[in-house]
Every structure is written in structure tokens, then in C-alpha cells.
Amino acid sequence: MKVVKLPKSKVEEFLSSLQDFGEVIIPKEKTEHPGVYYFDVMENPSEMAWEYLRTIIPPKKYLHKPREVIFKFHKEQGYQEVIEDKETKRILFGLHPCDIHGIKILDVVFNRDYMDPYYYARRKNTVIIGLSCLPDEKCFCKSMNTDYVEDGFDLFLSDIGEDFLVAVGTSLGDDLVAERAHLFSEVEEEDRRKYLAFRKKRNESFRLELDISDLPYILDLEQKSPIWDELGKRCLTCGSCSMVCPTCYCFNVYDTLNLDAKSGQRIKQWDACLFKDYALVAGGHNFRENRAERVKNRYYHKQFRMVEQYGKPSCVGCGRCIDACPAGIDVVEVLTKVREGSYVTH
Amino acid sequence: MLLTNPSQTVCKSYDLGSNPYKPELARIISIDPMVEDNYLxxxxxxxxxxxxxxxxxxxxFMxxxxxxxGEAPISISSTPTRRGVIEMCIRRVGRVTNALYRLKPNDLIGLRGPFGNGFxxxxxxxxSLLIVAGGLGMVPLRSILLYALDNRQDYDRIILLYGTRYPDHLLFRSELEAMMYRSDVECHLIVEKPALSPDTPEWRGKFGLVTDLFDDVKDLDVxxxxxxxxxxxxxxxxxxxxCLDMGFSKxxxxxxxxxRMECGIGKCGHCEIGSKKVCTDGPVFTYWDVINLPEMI
Structure with a gap:
């Protein structure tokens, strides 16, 4: 992989110049809530929160939209495709490795077997520029093997003090560098040492750990474990964990009718498997009526079903669900208890 | 960079670039009120x-x-061997099907598919095919029954065991009763109780449960x-x-x-159970799949 160097003194110039390509999305800090971050369109490179921690909503919102019109319909003319942001060129800047891994999983879900034209149209117009980070007490990406990325980005910036090392992942990333060659310089021996020191420091900073070895098998053995009922009692099934999850992709499709009662829109909107009507079918039968079944399903989907279907779990260890849960449910704690069989029964 | 290249994956009956979410306009040619709230x-x-x-x-299904x-997943009841018309036996049960029952022949609807693996x-x-249907189960099974009869040379014995509670609920009744006189298919029908409505033709056949019909299946090489x-x-x-008692392997x-198959293409998540997606891995599963998935039935 090609690696170049970008001095921090030139990084804002680099960010501004990216606007020539298209819309630049960066993490920003909420002025009214310090320490709370969100992805938004960059207006000025000074808005960039370089030291940000996880954002409220992951960058999936630009690829798999929270709510989008997918068709316009008319009683006589049928369905007309609408793809929102089809022509928008976009750069997702400053993505941490966990979020890049999240997008890699969404890529597989939305493009395997059948291609989802809505996701695909936006995905192929999206450039991903990653940024290295240091973990806090809720990060467990190291346990999920998502703490580094070898692919899935166009450029990846690693902080080595005075400079960024920039890994070039794709031909498009190479073009972005080549067009701004005056900003970049060659990597020197000292930079390599600085990078290795940064890696060491980062690896040693993880405070949260989850053993995922053999987890699908353990989960299969614990299908009837009382922990699922315990969780069912605690979980409010609000769906916050799904909304903030970088790999949750479930959605609903529904129609809204215009006032002429002849035309309308078909809408695709995020859904969560924790919602009561998630597995409800016509006629009133609900395949997952009680909360415990729905909470359990979420854990089994992430850690069991995805491993069977795609070869790896769909949790990237970003810690957003731990942050978001109003009932204080912690995925690491739950899975550790399942492994140890150390849940309390009342 | 995309990890998966859609052109290398199987786009099943859809070409790259076409939209699997897009319904195509279709016209209702006829509505046959077969039994109450189950029209063809x-x-x-x-x-x-x-x-x-x-x-x-x-x-x-489609x-x-x-x-x-809105949209609802519906099994196809016709056979692909008889081109030009798609038949669906649809039960009036939810929002979409209730709205469908208000439509008339010549009205337009949207269809997309087909989806799922099929038999x-x-x-x-x-x-040999031992087709066992209970109640509405005849809806998807009629397709394979007619298909096998249209490709008669490809299959050994074709046996149908079909039961409902009342004769009033027997789907495709006249068509299936006619099959009882054919020599190339063994058709056994049964109901639990006599007809509810005086308009239903009198039931002269057997009374009992569909499991009773297994005694009529003689010398089947399972x-x-x-x-x-x-x-x-x-x-x-x-x-x-x-079936297990007869010696069928799982x-x-x-x-x-x-x-609840909402998207039909394995994306929306609603029909996932165990490690399977009913819409793309199913809806047809073997009993072996089912016993290994705790939530299956």
C-alpha cells in the first residue's frame, strides 16, 4: 500500500480542497453539548473535531438513509423510481476504523445476492477518508477485530504527532493525493518509528475487553439461558441501540397517499427488531411477541446469524449502543455473562 | 471502495441495474370467490x-x-408450465388484502418478483411426491402439484393428501375432486365436519384428520x-x-x-429466523433446517 505524509499545518487546506470533489462530511462537536459529536456537512475546515469520539449516529445515515422516498406512484401509471442524492458526490471524512468496518458490513448486506439500487447509487459516489483514534472506556473494537482497517477506505490518516501518515487505499484515493501533490511529502524512517510508537500506545489504551472466541457456539448452547428473560425485563425496546448501530440495516417499506387519493410515495424507513410489531404479520400473529425474544434476537443476529451468513459478527465495537441505552444495558457485560454463565436469576 | 462487486454476485432473475424493489403494473383479469375470504x-x-x-x-412468492x-408477500398458486396468467389464492386478512378485495377485474395492481427458492x-x-396440505397450505402446493402433473414423466407417483375442517374451506375443490378420477395422481381429500353453509355442495368424501389419510398411502418407496x-x-x-414414522429422511x-417478507430480497430483516432469511433462503426449507432453528415453527 502506498503511504504518504501530510503535515498537520496543511491539513485544513487539504480539507478545503476536498470540496472541489463534492460535499464533505465531517464530525463536529455540538456547541450546546460539549463532548457530543455528529456527522454533518463541512462549511469551514475549522469545524472539524479532530479528537472526536463516537458520533451519535454513525455515517451509515448518508448511505442507508433514515427515511427516503424510493418510488412515486400513480394509480394508472404505476411506480416511478426515485433515488435520493443519486448524483451527489460525497466525501465521508474522519471515519474511525470501527465505522469503516460498519460500512464494509453494510456493503455486503446491500449488495450481495440482490443489489439495492438506493444504497449502491450513493455508495459508489462516496469517498471514505479514515482517521486514527484513541479509545475511551466504551470502545471494544480491539476485541471485535475492527480496530484497524486494511481496506474499505480511499485514504486513511494516522496521527503521528506533527503529521498524518496517509495510507492510499484506492485508485481514487491516489488521484485525490496526486491532484494535491504539493501538500504531501515522502515518508521518512523517523515517521515509521513514530507510527509504530502510536500503534503501541493505542493498543495499550483499550480498557474494555470482550472474548468472542467460539461465541456463536456458546450462544447456541445458551438459547434457553435465563439471561434473555432478565434482559427482556430491563430492556424498554426503544430501539435506540439499533438506530445508533453502524451495522443495523433493518427497514420498513410503506406507502403514503397524496390528497388526490391517486398518487403518492413509497417510503423506506429505518426499523428496529426490538419494536413490538417487527415480526407481526397480517392476521395478527406475532412471531416475536415478548420482549425477551426480541432482545435475544438482536444479540443472536449480531453475534450468531451474521457469522453463519457472512463469516464475521456484525458488531464493530464502537460502543454507541452502550452510550445510547436508557436502561444501562451493556453488550460487553451481557456477552461476558453469557460466556461465564454468571447471570443472576431472581 | 466497494468490497462486494454486484456484477460478480448472483442477481437472480434481476439484471444489474434493474431495481428489485420496483413493482410492475399488472391487471386483474378475474376474481373467483373460491371460498369465503379466500378468492382466486x-x-x-x-x-x-x-x-x-x-x-x-x-x-x-411475489x-x-x-x-x-402497500405491499404484501403472496404465494403463487399457478404453475409456470401454463404461461401468460399468474394465479394467486389470496386470503382477506390484513390491510393490503382487504384493499385488494375492494378492487374489481380490470383494475391495476403492482407485482414484483418472483422471490424465494421455491421447491x-x-x-x-x-x-415420488407426497404432497400433504392442511387448510391454506394448498395455496403454494397447488403450484407444484400442477407443475408435476404437467411434467408427468419426470416424477414417479404423485400423491395428494389434503384436509380442512369444513368442506366450505376446501380450496380448489372442483379441480381436486376431478383429480380423484385420474389414474396418474392419487388424490385423497378429507374434512373434519359436515358443511357449514347450505350453499356448499354436499360432502360425500371422508371425515377425519389429514393424518388419517396416511393409511391410504400404500407401498411408497420413501x-x-x-x-x-x-x-x-x-x-x-x-x-x-x-412422515418420520413412514421413514422419510429429514x-x-x-x-x-x-x-413478514417485506423486501423479498434479504435486506429488510423482518423475516430472519435463526440464521436464515425466509425470503431468500426459503420459503421452502427442509425439516432438517427447521429443527436446527429454534424459532422456525
């Missing part, structure tokens, strides 16, 4: 080229849109047979035991499951 609808695509080229496998109301018609060649079983949950409990017992 016949559809034809508005686009004549699509209507002529449209192919599917028995056991597959997403039916009532324009302005393994190639693998089953040379085998190693060279498939059992195709579709019905309500209680029906599975007894029929599956019967992967020769096929069943079709229903779930």
Missing part, C-alpha cells in the same frame, strides 16, 4: 413482453402492491420420495411425525414457511 385472483402484466417472458418456480395502500423441482426428478408439507402449526406437529421433508 388472476393477473397479467401490463407489459406484454414481461408477461410472455415471466418465469418462476413452484413454491416462490410482492403484491395495492397502489396507494427443488430438478432435485425431485425421478422421485427413499425415492419427497414429502411436501404445508399447513398450520398444529398440523405440522402431527404430520411431521407421520432432508426429504420439505415445508414452506410464512413470515
Amino acid at each position: 385472483f388472476r393477473f397479467r402484466f401490463e407489459d406484454p413482453d414481461l408477461n410472455n417472458s415471466f418465469q418462476y418456480r413452484p413454491g416462490q 410482492e403484491l402492491s395495492v397502489i396507494g395502500v 427443488p423441482v430438478e432435485e425431485m426428478k425421478g422421485h 427413499k425415492r420420495s419427497y414429502a411436501l408439507v404445508v399447513g398450520p402449526p398444529i398440523f405440522y406437529r402431527f404430520v411431521l411425525t407421520k 432432508d426429504h421433508i420439505l415445508m414452506s414457511l410464512e413470515r
Whole structure:
């Protein structure tokens, strides 16, 4: 992989110049809530929160939209495709490795077997520029093997003090560098040492750990474990964990009718498997009526079903669900208890 | 950079670039009120080229849109061997199907599909088919029954065991009663109780449960047979035991499951159970799949 160097003194110039390509999305800090971050369109490179921690909503919102019109319909003319942001060129800047891994999983879900034209149209117009980070007490990406990325980005910036090392992942990333060659310089021996020191420091900073070895098998053995009922009692099934999850992709499709009662829109909107009507079918039968079944399903989907279907779990260890849960449910704690069989029964 | 290249993956009946979410306009040709709240609808695509080229496998389903109301997954009851018309036996049960029942012949609806795996018609060649239906289970099984009869030379014995509670609920009754006089199919029908409505033709056949019909199946070589079983949950409990008692191996017992298939293409998540997606891995599963998935039935 090609690696170049970008001095921090030139990084804002680099960010501004990216606007020539298209819309630049960066993490920003909420002025009214310090320490709370969100992805938004960059207006000025000074808005960039370089030291940000996880954002409220992951960058999936630009690829798999929270709510989008997918068709316009008319009683006589049928369905007309609408793809929102089809022509928008976009750069997702400053993505941490966990979020890049999240997008890699969404890529597989939305493009395997059948291609989802809505996701695909936006995905192929999206450039991903990653940024290295240091973990806090809720990060467990190291346990999920998502703490580094070898692919899935166009450029990846690693902080080595005075400079960024920039890994070039794709031909498009190479073009972005080549067009701004005056900003970049060659990597020197000292930079390599600085990078290795940064890696060491980062690896040693993880405070949260989850053993995922053999987890699908353990989960299969614990299908009837009382922990699922315990969780069912605690979980409010609000769906916050799904909304903030970088790999949750479930959605609903529904129609809204215009006032002429002849035309309308078909809408695709995020859904969560924790919602009561998630597995409800016509006629009133609900395949997952009680909360415990729905909470359990979420854990089994992430850690069991995805491993069977795609070869790896769909949790990237970003810690957003731990942050978001109003009932204080912690995925690491739950899975550790399942492994140890150390849940309390009342 | 995309990790998966869609052009390298199987886009099943859809070409790269076409939109699997897009319903195509279809016209209602006829509505046949077969039994109460279970009408047989016949559809034809508005686009004549699509209507002529449209192919599917028995056991597959489609997403039916009532324009302005929404979409619902519906099994196909017709056979691909009889081109030009798609038949669906649709129960009035939810929002979309209630709206469909308000439509009339010549009205337009949207159809997309076919989706799902369908019955393994190639693998089953040379085998006998024991088709066991309970209640509405006849809906997807009629497709494979007619398909096998239209390709009669490909299959050994074709046996149908079908039961409902009342004769009033027997789907495709006249068609199936006519089959009882054919020599190339063994058709056994049974009901639990006499007709509810005086308008229903009198029942002169057997009374009992569909499991009673297994006694009529003589000398079946189960190693060279498939059992195709579709019905309500209680029906599975007894029929599956019967099939196992007969000596069927678990992967020769096929069943079709229903779930909330919203997108039909394995994306929306609603129909996932265990490690399977009913819409793309199913709706036809072997009994072996089912016993390994705790939530299956």
C-alpha cells in the first residue's frame, strides 16, 4: 500500500480542497453539548473535531438513509423510481476504523445476492477518508477485530504527532493525493518509528475487553439461558441501540397517499427488531411477541446469524449502543455473562 | 471502495441495474370467490413482453402492491408450465388484502418478483411426491402439484393428501375432486365436519384428520420420495411425525414457511429466523433446517 505524509499545518487546506470533489462530511462537536459529536456537512475546515469520539449516529445515515422516498406512484401509471442524492458526490471524512468496518458490513448486506439500487447509487459516489483514534472506556473494537482497517477506505490518516501518515487505499484515493501533490511529502524512517510508537500506545489504551472466541457456539448452547428473560425485563425496546448501530440495516417499506387519493410515495424507513410489531404479520400473529425474544434476537443476529451468513459478527465495537441505552444495558457485560454463565436469576 | 462487486454476485432473475424493489403494473383479469375470504385472483402484466417472458418456480412468492395502500408477500398458486396468467389464492386478512378485495377485474395492481427458492423441482426428478396440505397450505402446493402433473414423466407417483375442517374451506375443490378420477395422481381429500353453509355442495368424501389419510398411502418407496408439507402449526406437529414414522429422511421433508417478507430480497430483516432469511433462503426449507432453528415453527 502506498503511504504518504501530510503535515498537520496543511491539513485544513487539504480539507478545503476536498470540496472541489463534492460535499464533505465531517464530525463536529455540538456547541450546546460539549463532548457530543455528529456527522454533518463541512462549511469551514475549522469545524472539524479532530479528537472526536463516537458520533451519535454513525455515517451509515448518508448511505442507508433514515427515511427516503424510493418510488412515486400513480394509480394508472404505476411506480416511478426515485433515488435520493443519486448524483451527489460525497466525501465521508474522519471515519474511525470501527465505522469503516460498519460500512464494509453494510456493503455486503446491500449488495450481495440482490443489489439495492438506493444504497449502491450513493455508495459508489462516496469517498471514505479514515482517521486514527484513541479509545475511551466504551470502545471494544480491539476485541471485535475492527480496530484497524486494511481496506474499505480511499485514504486513511494516522496521527503521528506533527503529521498524518496517509495510507492510499484506492485508485481514487491516489488521484485525490496526486491532484494535491504539493501538500504531501515522502515518508521518512523517523515517521515509521513514530507510527509504530502510536500503534503501541493505542493498543495499550483499550480498557474494555470482550472474548468472542467460539461465541456463536456458546450462544447456541445458551438459547434457553435465563439471561434473555432478565434482559427482556430491563430492556424498554426503544430501539435506540439499533438506530445508533453502524451495522443495523433493518427497514420498513410503506406507502403514503397524496390528497388526490391517486398518487403518492413509497417510503423506506429505518426499523428496529426490538419494536413490538417487527415480526407481526397480517392476521395478527406475532412471531416475536415478548420482549425477551426480541432482545435475544438482536444479540443472536449480531453475534450468531451474521457469522453463519457472512463469516464475521456484525458488531464493530464502537460502543454507541452502550452510550445510547436508557436502561444501562451493556453488550460487553451481557456477552461476558453469557460466556461465564454468571447471570443472576431472581 | 466497494468490497462486494454486484456484477460478480448472483442477481437472480434481476439484471444489474434493474431495481428489485420496483413493482410492475399488472391487471386483474378475474376474481373467483373460491371460498369465503379466500378468492382466486388472476393477473397479467401490463407489459406484454414481461408477461410472455415471466418465469418462476413452484413454491416462490411475489410482492403484491395495492397502489396507494402497500405491499404484501403472496404465494403463487399457478404453475409456470401454463404461461401468460399468474394465479394467486389470496386470503382477506390484513390491510393490503382487504384493499385488494375492494378492487374489481380490470383494475391495476403492482407485482414484483418472483422471490424465494421455491421447491427443488430438478432435485425431485425421478422421485415420488407426497404432497400433504392442511387448510391454506394448498395455496403454494397447488403450484407444484400442477407443475408435476404437467411434467408427468419426470416424477414417479404423485400423491395428494389434503384436509380442512369444513368442506366450505376446501380450496380448489372442483379441480381436486376431478383429480380423484385420474389414474396418474392419487388424490385423497378429507374434512373434519359436515358443511357449514347450505350453499356448499354436499360432502360425500371422508371425515377425519389429514393424518388419517396416511393409511391410504400404500407401498411408497420413501427413499425415492419427497414429502411436501404445508399447513398450520398444529398440523405440522402431527404430520411431521407421520412422515418420520413412514421413514422419510429429514432432508426429504420439505415445508414452506410464512413470515413478514417485506423486501423479498434479504435486506429488510423482518423475516430472519435463526440464521436464515425466509425470503431468500426459503420459503421452502427442509425439516432438517427447521429443527436446527429454534424459532422456525
